[in-house]
Amino acid sequence: MDSNTSTVDFYISKSNRIVQAGKRYSLNLFQQRAFNKISELIREGKIVRSVDTGNKVADVVVRLHIQDVIKSSRLGGTDYAKYVKSISDLPSFLLRMKQVLPDGTIRWSSVSAFPKILGEDDLKKNRSIVDIQVAGELIQHVIPSQAIEIGGYIQYKASRTFDLKHSYSHSLYEFLRSHAFRNKKDGVATVLFDLNELAQVLCPGSYQDRKKPMIEVHGIKVHPVKWVEMNRRVLVPSIEDINGNTNSDLFIERMSPKKTGRAITSLEFTFYLKGEGENDPVYLEDSYRDRLISKITGLSAFKNEKLLEDIRKRVDAIIESYPVDRLNANLEYMLKKKNIKLPLNYFEKAVEKDFASANNQKQGTLSFSSADQAQEAYIQRKKEESQEKGNKKLWEQQKQALESQYNQWYDEVRLSYLNSSNSLRFMTKYLRFLEKEASAYERKFLSEWESGAPGENAQKWFGRYLISQIGKEEEKYYLLEKGIKVWAAEKHQFDMDLY
The missing domain is CATH 1.10.8 (Helicase, Ruva Protein; domain 3)
Structure with a gap:
């Protein structure tokens, strides 16, 4: 980052509908901040001209200074050509908008947010000023007084997201802020989201399991997302990025995967707004x-x-x-x-x-200042807990202990095969436990293991039991994804064909 790059803070306003909309592809970090700058120009009335497209609301043209985007979002670097290409790619950005009709039916529509880049030849010559055509339908989503009428809006200072390193983090930050009003208790929100719908907001088209049949999400057919990949590449880095950003006013306490049957189909987020963010305008109902x-x-x-x-x-x-x-x-x-x-x-x-606040203080009710102090103490405690969990030294000790435990266990596996014709002797205590609760299918799987030739389902069944015996989340999901044979072979480099 260029230390000489100056930054100008400003408020960002977006309707909840546009924040929660599905997308054709993800905007990169520069494109997201260009979007915010374009929204600011529209709110300030800095319109070059209107374009009649025959739609109900005319499109508008705004003049974007690329250097303004770089300066106002604390982006540095000298790769100017990359920024130019990002602007050139904006017409491909397609939003999937949801509308609930008076009779209760749901209608989905596609909106090209930025239909045209005007003067693109000048842009290719590395000129820093470009005119961008903005869809008329987008205007109501970036002006608060209009956004109120279509389901409310979020509003936050641009500086809240300056230090976010990933585009996914930026999208997750806005998405959670748009839900911060829901299911709140003591200032903390707990909200459940469908996994595939969330994937269409954060990482559309990525990490899909193309072996599975297509499903309908946001009005289009897509393959289900791979939970393990999305969690590892999108969710975990984004949560760490948001919680580690000192400027962020959002703190995510936890993310809990929820299953339908054996598959993870939804995620429950617990989060809250902290500091000045509590006073930023949030969701307002339509009426x-x-x-x-x-x-x-x-x-x-x-x-x-x-x-x-x-x-x-x-x-x-x-x-x-x-x-x-x-x-x-x-x-x-x-x-x-x-x-x-x-x-x-x-x-x-x-x-x-603020007569209400003055009256509360007069009556001895908890004042805003003391409430702020209580909130700050709560935030500090959560930060300390987070830091303790992330302590590298502690993690290394835990990791070494787990690895030692795995290696010892698999040494017993090898020894069992060498010294006994019954390859399952080492599993006796586990199998006895399982046999007590076994269903008809599980008894069938158990007999396959005892015969020394377990099938694929039997391997998965025993793998799920192993999952309950180990401590690292990464290993758990790896086991579910790969199965016990591949997991053991890749992790411990010994031939599991002995099974």
Whole structure:
């Protein structure tokens, strides 16, 4: 990274729908940050011109300075040609958007976010300014006041993601932020995601198991993702990247794979926002604004459309300026008051001055400052736990102990084959345990092992028992993927054909 590269912080806003949309292919880190810069230009009204495409909303053209993307996202390096190619490839970026119709049916549509790069010949000559055509349908997804109407939005400071090293990390960060409002308890969210749907968001087209039949995800046919590969190459590095980033306001406590039968089909994430990130605007329900207006005014409907439009504009301004918790707290405070003659005026002032917080402090209720201190203590404890788990010295000791245990066990295997005609003598204690709980199929597998010629299913069955006896997650999933023979042969370099 170039230490002389200056960075300018700014807010990034995206609708939840666009963050959670499936994609044709993953954007690299530079493309993601170019996307954010283009969104900022649209929000600021820096439009070169509009392009009538015959659609409901006209496309727009924005002028992107490539050096601005590099500077505003703390990207360094001298490989300018790589950045130019990344911009040239943007028209291939296709979003799969979900829409729930009034009758409850789901419709999927494909959106080319950036249909054209204008003046591409200039771009190929390494000129740093390029005009990009942006789909009109994309505009509503990057302007908060419009994103509220289509399912809400996320908003965060660009500096939160400056130090993320992987494009997958950036996508996972935004994806989890878009779900941070769900199933929260004591500020911590626990959310379950379908594995293949998550793969279409983070790594579309990658790590698919092409031996398995195709399934429908986000309205298109794809092969199921390989859990072991996605976990090793995408999820684990992304979680480590996010949790290790000191600027990040998101902390992932754990990721728990969930099975349907024997296959891992979903993932449960437990995570929370920390520090200033708690005050960044998050999800707002589709009807949040109108429900807010109804509670403030006491009316569920307005006959005067002009008056309603004026009220909506004022409420939109409040929603975009303050976090949801502050709005709700001051609304609750206001509703307890009596004889308020101008409720909307009062609500604006209450939110601005944060009457609810002042009242809590006056009554001796936990103040925001002490709550912040409690949250910081909680975050610090979690960091210390994470650091302890990641302690290299401790990990090396555990690794050596496990390897010693494996080697000793397999030495017993070799000795058993050399000294006994019964190749399963060394397994006696395991098999006795299994026999107590054995089903008809398991008894069949057991007899195959006793005969000295176990089939593939019997090997997998015994492999799953071995999995419960070893401690490293990597070994567990490797066993499931490869089977006991391949695992033992590759790890311990001895001939398992003796089976």
